[in-house]
Amino acid sequence: MLLSPGEPHHPLTSKEGWAEFVAEQIAAPVLVPPAQLQRMSEHECAAYEQSRLDYHAQLVIVSTPTIRHVATSGRKRILLNRSQRSARRGLIISGPAGTGKTTAITQLGKNYEQLARRRGELGPGALPVVYVTVPPAATPKMLAIELARFIGLPMPARFSQVEVTNRVCDLLGTLSTRLVLIDELHNLDIRTRIGAEASDQIKYLSERIPATFVLAGVDLEGTGLFTGRRGAQIASRYSLIPTAAFPHRTADDRRDWQALVATLEQALRLDAHQSGTLLKLSPYLHERTSGMIGSLSHLIREAALDAILNGTEKITRASLASVDIDQAAEGCRPVARRPPRGKKTA
Template structure:
């Protein structure tokens, strides 16, 4: 559910700024708990009656609203959540050879959104099943650092949990501590993002893969990976790759084609706008242009529309037009396609 926000109420510490780092336990819990706040729109007469300070607060609330990424339940998100929930149930009583999920595709096609929404759904269900229990950690989310080593990945798990890691701590000690804490905390899902940073053709990459496999064998949870075109990067090659391929279901992501889903996505984003002079339907009338401009990339579409909305407030035009959209630079991939 969304909650209306008093347009003149001051923010406690400026606009909403909860802990947003998903790779920490507090940040993840903040993400799960977050409820979007929809600013109340004032009439022209009500805005005219505002003091300068009140008008600044009112506009700041709308600016803040448009900086937040609206999560839309695309077919990719829905499919990922369905597959992930199914695997979690199938793994519930498994003592070995638990199955996992890999979400793979080009950059900007919603992989991180899909797995984090899966994790959020799992945590909310776990909380509902165990009300009032505060010592559970249903979900862990980490990212694989560039040029990662096995120790670096183990430290990412420890950092998420807030466990102290000394310079002299060896990887065995870190692994044992992390596995012990997560087992006691009844973790159910482990989300590992940026999997493309692992290369099985290098020694360090192979060791990282072995470390993740060790975690999956020691921790009774469903492991969910996400990365850019990982199946093309040799993830399923060799003995290690065969083991991964034999245990993980692959969910591919891709740019959205121009179809009813794309049109519905544009309409949903337009409905979220809080602009005073924007004519309803004027953005959906540009859905073909938006598809051509973004090449069907969800991330690029969100960036484009939110950027144009911010400009509309900052310039006072209060509406999104094609010329305003043309003024928003996109990522190199979209601009060069």
């Protein structure tokens, strides 16, 4: 199914939004030769421009080492947990913001569901993957309600935590759910009473629901997730996959970064862009984004939108410099030191 980026979509934290995400195919527009472009009507030119704006607003998902590691590890955990009746093993993805955690776990879920459907492993009405985010100051009941909201299961306010949890667990068991993705786990701090109770709820859900649990959040090691008695239980059942910014110190580091930049550049659909321009600017792109994959994607996508809107149809260092990206990446950039007073610079 090819979804139009201009159409309103359901949130990813709902079964309708997740189904759209799994079925979504990003089709790259075909570039029109200049001679043909001049013969196109105003309406056709507008449609051509809009199709490329929509495309660059999304662009491609690059298969980074983190995405590949999570995909491989997640697939093995699902296979290992098939015959487990308790103490199922899961994954925890932790690292700074902008290092691809959400992309990694959602791609794991998407790839798993697509493969299961192609193989005919799912019956009608099956819901193999669930994706939810942890709300701020989450309580055990709030976590269960998030799962119920994803399913579309109405929950009267009078229902207790136990009633909501039981209904959710029973329904997910009948829907053949095999993968539960819980994002934004940093909103849960088990050093507090509410956070500790919510952590216990996740453990209880993983016991009741015959699925592999994959958790993701920002710098989870600092939330107390692995400390104390509760932390020891989590550490004994989950493997930690850390994420980080792309380094740029060794030749291998630079080669990996260049491969990432080249993949994004090859995906561009700009009429006047010279292939290899971004590849030559890879050191600048690393300095500008501090090696953050999320910041790099944002920078290139917005520069591509600017190139279409202002008619230049190409990305240059100057156009990249005009794009404002997230403060996390900008704040890591080295600041040029001012020369000592009284001394002149060449």
